[in-house]
Amino acid sequence: MTNVPSLVRIALVVALASSTAAFGQSPPGAAPEAPGGVDEQSDIIVTGTRASGITVAESAAPIKLVGADAISHVGQPNLNQVLTQLVPSFTAQGFGGDTANLTLSASLRGLNPNETLVLVNGKRRHGTSNLQVLASAFQGGAAPDLDYITPNAIDHIEVLEDGAAAQYGSDAIAGVINILLKHKDGGTFTATGGQYYKGDGETYSTSLNYGWSNDRGFVNFTGFYRYHNFSNRGQYDTRVYDPATGDVPATVNPTLAAAYRAMPGWPNINYIVGDARSKFGVGSYNAGYDLADSVQFYTFGTIGFRKAESYENVRLPDRVVGSSTIDPATGLFVAGTYGAPDALVPRPQGFEPQEAVRELDYQFTGGLKGDLAGFHWDLSGSYGADRAKIKTLNSINKSLYVDTHNDQSDFYDGFYRAAETVFNLDVSREIGSIATLAAGGEYRNNSYTIGGGEPNSYYGTGAQSFPGFNPLAAGRHARHNYAIYGDVALTPVEGLKLDGAVRYEDYSDFGHKTTWKATGRYDFTPAIAVRGTASTGFRAPTLAEEWYTAVNVSPTSATAQLAANSAAAKVLGIQNLKPETSRNYSAGLVLRPTSRLTVTIDAYQIRIRNRIVGSGSLAADTSNANDPVTRAIAAAGVVLEPGLPSFVSAFVNGPTTRTRGIDLVASYNADFDRFGKAVFTLSGAYNKTRITRAGAGTAIVPADELFNPQTYSFLTTTLPRWKVIGGVNWSLGAFNLVARETYYSQSVALLYNDNDPLAATSYAYSRVKPAALTDLELDYHLTERITLAVGANNLFDKQPEKVRFDQDGVLSGDTLVGGAPYTHGPYGINGGYYYGRIDVKF
Template sequence: MKATLLCSTALLLSISATARAEDAAEPATDIIVTGTRQIGMKAEDSPAPVQVIGAQALQSVGQQDLTQVLAQSLPSLNFQAFGGDTANLTLTAALRGLSPNDTLVLVNGKRRHGTANLAVLGGSPYSGAATTDFSFIPTASISRIEVLQDSAAAQYGSDAIAGVVNVITKNADHGGLITVTGGSNYQNGGETAAAAANFGFGLGDRGFVNVTGEYRFSDYTQHGQYDRRFFTPTGQLLPSLNAVQVAGLRANPRFPNVNNINGNARFSLYNVAFNAGYDLTDDLQLYAFGSYGNRNAKAFQNYRAPDRVSGRTSTGTVVYPLPLGFNPQENIREEDFSLTAGLKGTAGEWNYDLSLTYGRDAVALFTIDSANPVLFSMLQSASATPLTGLQRNFYDGQLTNSEWVGNIDVSRDFEVGFAKPLTLALGGEFRKGTYQIAQGEYASYIFGGAQAYPGFAPSDAGKFGRKSYAGYIDIAADPVDSLHLDVAGRYEHYSDFGSAWSGKFTARYDFSDAFALRGTVSNGFRAPSLAESYYSSVNVGPGSTFGQLPPNSSAAQLLGFAQLRPEKSTNVSVGLVLKPLPGLQVTIDAYQIKLKNRIVPSGDIYGTLGTSTVSQAVVNALISRGVSLADATSYAGINIFTNGVDTRTRGVEATANYTSDFGDMGRVDWSLGLNYNKTDITRVSSLPAAVFNAAFGQTDLLSVNAKDALSTATPRVKSIANALWSLGSFSLNLRGTVYGSTRQRQLGDQVYQTAIGTTFIADLNVGYKLTPLIRFDVGANNLFDKQAPTLPLRADGTRPITGNVFNAPLSYTPWGINGGYYYARATINF
């Protein structure tokens, strides 16, 4: 892998035709506002690596979701291919191989709130994600995106360990666009449709309002074949099935592919957003921006056989109310809201910005097309005739995450005899966060609840909050020509765990116009999200019951787990900025990120296996929270978030860009980006004595599957090469992405190794301007339809190594599980 890195870097440095295909970065002369408090800083002069994703990148990505745009533009960012349980309804992305929670998201420089839908399924690189949901930021509202790939906790506070994504929205007071997109995967389903409109309006001659509306739809995708519980690998029914199961399976309209759990969710999404400003005076502006989004999403769970729900009448007749079996689904109906208002201007020689932001994400959860087997059996036993009107849909409760953020930022330049004025920036921040779990309806949780996803019981419900206060100072100076220094310090106090200090020192020296050296040393922290601290739920599978235990609960402390503490980081980076030829810029930045007390989900901690008790303490903890173990015929246990590991991440990020002018043959914008990233686990916490049981192999906090999720389940190497050819009204964009190899051990009846080799993915977009205002695009992502590798079979060939479905895709496939996607788009600009 190191050889791959060196070869790729050598290629990057030797190519003069490399650059920013699809205009993924705006011109190098553009001013940036991320990672610096100085006014007028250019991206090419930044002392820290900042990549700018411009309007052309948004236009040239087929899937109009901001996560996809970022993943196809940034080599250091990887996106979630597939999520388990409710995580499949809110997919996310991660920067520099760390948790998604370690990247801070800003909109117009203001902190954006996180989702309420916590990803809890262990064994995924994205477990624990509760960060900003990019789906609620409409791409048509975006002017550009600035991505700071460096720790910035001293400048922006918690979460900015891996970097900062700052979304800058449009502020035009006239014109706009209307765009319509449709597409589908080559196979596996997943038809999509999207429409968006953006309009700018003037407010007299001193202000503007820019408004965006968006609608997106995506249908289910379907992967895998037969369910190993009922079929052989060739699709024959198992001889061990009973008559009720055989009759129901044969009559099922999806026979023989009755299990639809492997595939993307179906969703419809509406977004509206606005950005507005009004100059009250020449030195004072009132501004506001915000968004509202509404999503309805559904995802399949494991198929249940016809005899999973049964009852006996008072006269002794056995009743099967669902003779075809059933495919329960998890369903969310989500509302996302954000509003920022503020005043900014100048007073004397000081610049100031006062703002207040409120963000809220509310997720109502439902289990649909399901049933509560125990409740039905009890009701049926009291009736002499078969019951009708079986309840199939259940309200599971609601998750709500909200946050108030107040900011005051002031800055001023001082002439102190340096090569440039010294910039002093000061500020303060107040945050108040609230996380709430509202219980579901009685039938959703009683007696084990609805199949697949029981509702939140009264013992799960609660409202939790905290406050924090912060102050920072940032000094930037150029003592002599070509030397830039920046020092920042920040203090934060949280009501639930105390104080945190962070600092950052950044320097850049330009030896000439063609060569500069830059570097950063910093420390940072990430406060545990309220969702990680207090989320509580139960998942019921065929024969299993697992509870997500809140680490800040008394039950967790009785098991020996401590309340969550902040993650702490130490970041070091050093880089080069090269301009070996006119118009060619190359950047190479090496970095190391050490994380202490990293918050991770535990491996599965069992209370029972079959009829054996592994940990009575776990059984007691489940029962104390009102969890029924009636369905746990195979196993029962818990998962929990904990400050379980220390990690060290080392990597190299390299970029290059160039434009070739071929005269009558048009011009080509080239770009090449490369990221090498390796994470090692340097410490793992011990398993508490109350749940330790060597006789059953329960000795480690993290399973090998969970360890691999941190270290090897995302590619160490990702490289993106782009070429955008423009010729009159015609444009052709070709993008090639190389994903390095990945591997992850899977847990079944034993430990199995899976691996995905180095893979090349090609994307193509062809655009044509029918008129200066009307443009058509057709294209394909994953042009050659590279499919995700599938789960192998056990050595005896009778079943997949894990899960229930034969030929299910490996969920950690870095380019996604759905293969090729084609699309067409029409855009009207005015």
């Protein structure tokens, strides 16, 4: 019964939307913008079709529009939060482990972040260099970082929820997010501040947008800065605390027990579960100028920085020790038995490392477009790059300390850099009102570089938590591809729209792919239309997935991530990555029973072969020199700490999946005369992913080790199947009220014990029950130019269920989760967030 109030709140929103029809005999006025979009009857779209003049309501493919006004009413100032609160098929990552916490990602239609193509002004956006490495539903993600497109710079967003590889190329399996930048006169200054109910995660941001235009051109600039502080949702750590006795576990010797009790914050000593601290700034521009009556020059771009730190698992006082014997010949400390009675302890109260990033991200696009002899042409070039310098702070290199007594605490680990160059030529011609013909070509060059760390960062076993990149891991990798496409959009008879596209791409590293798409729509009447699509698609593996190599060291285990395309992976029989391929189908219904009400329902199926996933953790038998996992570790030039359970993993092509779902959008404009105007919306997304064919093993590694149950759970159950958003935007005089209710169905993640991932008792389920979150904002227009707002996201402070511990304070089958009460959360783990904002227009 815990879900009844949540469902009732959604039902009330729907009931209000329906009941307003009784008032609907008066002519509709200028209603406020819908909480999730703009005017679907009149706003022209540019995504998903080569034809011009098409509105959302007329589109043959499912499109969602999110306008600037809707964006401005989302309390937390980042684009991931904007889309997750306004688009039901979009789910933002709540938190991430290690460096993933520094660059959070997102999913569309329950698929991997890499399977959604991001465009800005219709041009491809480069991906992040910070790969999502650790096991999760977002593992492998290296998609564009949406944070670098700031909300105040956006005019509107078009979300194409349909496969579109034949139109736009690789990555568009789940759909396309096209972000259209502002180009209007005037400006807005926005300042906001807020924090979580718990009193942490303080957030402050300022943004200034301003634009000028004349009859020949325009320019629009945006500057944005945001500070976000740490949050902490950890709890007691079972290594130092026994909840049954309220003290250190009885098995701990008295000396260490005293040291444990002296650790700061005991027994809640772990701060890894929570937000990173960050300072973040972006500058962007959008400009165009008519060089002649039929030729326009245009350019747009962004440049931004991020300085962020994220906590790692705490290391206990006995984590780094060594013999106190000095070799008189060298003056160096002699490596002895770890934990010996005479051990030196460089951090007597333990230590909590931080992983840090110093990131620079930029992309610039320039082009010419115009009309010539009845043809519309567009020639453009883009260059974008993301460079992330990685550091490990407040740590120690155990090998370095034992061998030389150097207790260095901060290390430069090296850097990632992802860069992309794209050139496009698009040509189209309209043949009356019957047809639009289009063709074009694209050349793209991608590179991915890992820069080596300082020698002390990877000496021996390397810095605790995140050793630096050794010379074998470092290197630059590149590929290029070219593509040609053709597209035809037809209106052969009144009410019928047909669209077909075919695209050929050739990659330097794995060959060529041809994809196609067919789309149709028929309007029986102005009130009823049906539409459908069928298409094929593909996703090329990112260079990061192909070439990333690194080591992760937890307090109780060490894992080497092997590059899939490396010689070390070949020791285990792992082959070079190849593209994922997809086949998409959709069918939909568009209803417009009145001028105020629009309803769209679209069902779809997406079948993806050769899904690129993170392998299971393959255990090394370090006592056996012929053990293939041990040999693979050596081939990668990696040294793992003696005595710790050691593993390797890699990205591999694996299972075939089938995702089926339904998307629903309904909006109603209401005019209550003296009681104001309102827009009611109801939108929902359902998707279910199944494994239709399991991944195959290699000649060395059996399938059940390469793909464990946890791997499959991250594909099928970790993201909620249902997400429903009910909203209202009500305007009355100087006041404006925006309310949203978002319902998430249950999600389940399967966890395993790193000490023995193959044991039957190693697995345990982490369930997040269904929940509904309420967002509420009240605006007051102090003057025509100044607006004050107060609001809350997750008003009633909903948080995922904590991991269930047994009577010994340990998750069944997993002794390593102490201090980490949350393992996943589709709506985040931090609870309620309240904020205030001031907007000034000029």
